[in-house]
Amino acid sequence: MTRIAIAGVGGRMGQALSQAVMEHPEAQLGAASERAGSPLLGQPPTAQDMAVRVVSDLASVLDAFDVLIDFTQPEATVAHAALCRAHGKRLVVGTTGLSASQQAHLENAAKAVPVVFAPNMSVGVNLTFKLVELAARVLGDSVDIEIIEAHHRHKVDAPSGTALRLGRVVADTLGRDLETDAVYGREGYTGARDRRTIGFATVRAGDIVGEHTTLFATDGERVEITHRASSRLTFASGAVRAAVWLDAQPPGFYDMQDVLGLR
Known part of the structure; x- marks a missing residue:
């Protein structure tokens, strides 16, 4: 015991x-x-x-x-x-x-x-890390990659540790440097998107326990891998x-x- x-x-x-x-x-x-x-x-x-x-x-x-x-x-x-x-x-x-x-x-x-x-102890989230790694390996540099996360209004750090881990999984798989390739939110005239960047978007509202989506998008199609926690x-x-x-x-x-x- x-x-x-x-x-x-x-x-x-x-x-x-x-x-x-x-x-x-x-x-x-x-x-x-x-x-x-x-x-x-x-x-x-x-x-x-x-x-x-x-x-x-x-x-x-x-x-x-x-x-x-x-x-x-x-x-x-x-x-x-x-x-x-x-x-x-x-x-x-x-x-x-x-x-x-x-x-x-x-x-x-x-x-x-x-x-x-671990930034997230959920079994489902840790399976999600593996799925994101697989998607990044298959889709490679042919897609734009964005990570969207949402949590309750009391959470004090952003992006979440889980979102950052997802970004690091993508960066490590594609041979990128998250320190230089991450983009944390956008405002104003930003110009065209650089395909090597890994974008992060953060939502804080209500009592959301935790939601994370990794978006792989290109012309004509997109793949979204999402985990939602309800407890x-x-x-x-x-x-x-x-x-x-x-x-x-x-x-x-x-x-x-x-x-x-x-x-």
Whole structure:
């Protein structure tokens, strides 16, 4: 049985993760944390986990968990990665908006403990990555490629980590550099489209859980590969699946493609 700690258990994703842990036959909730000052501190995270009490510092409950799942904020995630490395705890990270230096902290932790880092833990999204790779390989440079994503109004980073991963899949497949070929929105007189560019369009509205479309278009036809999530539980279930999978893995830096055997 994999004992799991959830960082940010009071948030929308934290609540979904609690449910996903409860529903997985090989997982149990061992610990849960929230920010200092949260009214949840000292309380059980859910009615089903009365033996667990929410803490502000996971260092105080190290004996209660084997793997930490973190969908919080970049600064908190970096601190949690250092904690896991220092104490031999496995780590699953779904936090988005990390800078290159913050991601480097995760990669450094992965030298000592196994880490799964993915912008999207959904099984369906990770299948979508493979389909987009296939489409890019087949269609090549003969099409214009745009990525359209939509999320709820509370999401603080844009484009989403999943949209950026889709763009990187396209760029890597076609031998392009996403840093120079990405176009993030358009306004005013832009001139004709450069076929090598990879466009991104972002929508933030209402309670949209997550929608991503990769559009391959040329004269006379277009191919659209779309994933729509209707519940955060799909991300949470994937994260718990990754946490259990880490039981048998050596130290290393993994993603959901590894977890699902899609490499």
